[in-house]
Amino acid sequence: MPDAGSRSVPDPRPAAAAAIPAPPPDDGIVLAAARGEDADQIVKLQYLCYQSEAELYGDHSIAPLTESVAELRGILTEGGDGWRDGATLVLVARRGWEVVAAVRGRLDGDTCRVGRLVTHPRLRRRGLASRLLAEIELRCPTAARFELFTGARSADNIRLYTRCGYRETRRAVDGGIEMMFLAKPAGAPA
Numbered sequence: 001m002p003d004a005g006s007r008s009v010p011d012p013r014p015a016a017a018a019a020i021p022a023p024p025p026d027d028g029i030v031l032a033a034a035r036g037e038d039a040d041q042i043v044k045l046q047y048l049c050y051q052s053e054a055e056l057y058g059d060h061s062i063a064p065l066t067e068s069v070a071e072l073r074g075i076l077t078e079g080g081d082g083w084r085d086g087a088t089l090v091l092v093a094r095r096g097w098e099v100v101a102a103v104r105g106r107l108d109g110d111t112c113r114v115g116r117l118v119t120h121p122r123l124r125r126r127g128l129a130s131r132l133l134a135e136i137e138l139r140c141p142t143a144a145r146f147e148l149f150t151g152a153r154s155a156d157n158i159r160l161y162t163r164c165g166y167r168e169t170r171r172a173v174d175g176g177i178e179m180m181f182l183a184k185p186a187g188a189p190a
């Protein structure tokens with residue numbers, strides 16, 4: 001999928017200051033659509049980040065740990081122009097050459113299914129994952145709703161998603177793990 005263009009991290013100042021041009025981000029982090037050559041870094045980042053989930057559920061065969069670089073490269077290059085049903089958009093947060101966070105969304109009818117949200121451990125709790133969630137919502141204007149899931153015992157993740165405006169819709173058991181699905185209507189506040 002071609003790069004839909006880099007986007008600077010949003011200015012965190014209040015809306016009252018919106019008329020003043022935003023200064024360049026000072027943390028050097030830029031959000032952008034992933035490119036084929038990012039596949040290797042994204043797979044490694046997933047492998048690092050999802051170890052905690054694998055430990056929590058006692059399952060090291062979960063999909064984010066077993067995805068290959070070739071599989072992800074295929075997803076990144078098959079996208080075509082922009083969103084269409086079944087297409088996947090992968091977003092990354094870059095600092096220089098390094099991919100420090102990532103997320104992906106797949107358009108399924110009027111629902112954008114969001115997943116594989118990761119932030120490098122050394123850059124956590126700085127709002128990066130929240131920014132990526134907001135960005136993927138912004139870049140999928142045709143979706144009526146956004147849906148994601150996490151393990152029902154992943155309290156930290158559930159707190160993050162709730163703070164970003166997602167609400168529990170259902171639960172399902174997958175591979176012996178109880179999953180919680182959460183959704184957010186398009187345009188709903190975070």
Ligand SMILES: CC(C)(COP(=O)(O)OP(=O)(O)OC[C@H]1O[C@@H](n2cnc3c(N)ncnc32)[C@H](O)[C@@H]1OP(=O)(O)O)[C@@H](O)C(=O)NCCC(=O)NCCS
Nearest residue numbers: 049117118119124125126127128129130150156157159160
């Ligand atoms: C979940 C994750 C992407 C959050 O990244 P982040 O950039 O630190 O997120 P933000 O700064 O926007 O938000 C911080 C919130 O993330 C949540 N969180 C989940 N796991 C966390 C972790 N291991 N460390 C820190 N925060 C975590 C918490 O709710 C935290 O809020 P708090 O400070 O009130 O506890 C990151 O912790 C991660 O990569 N975890 C491992 C992979 C994973 O579980 N992904 C989600 C799968 S459903």
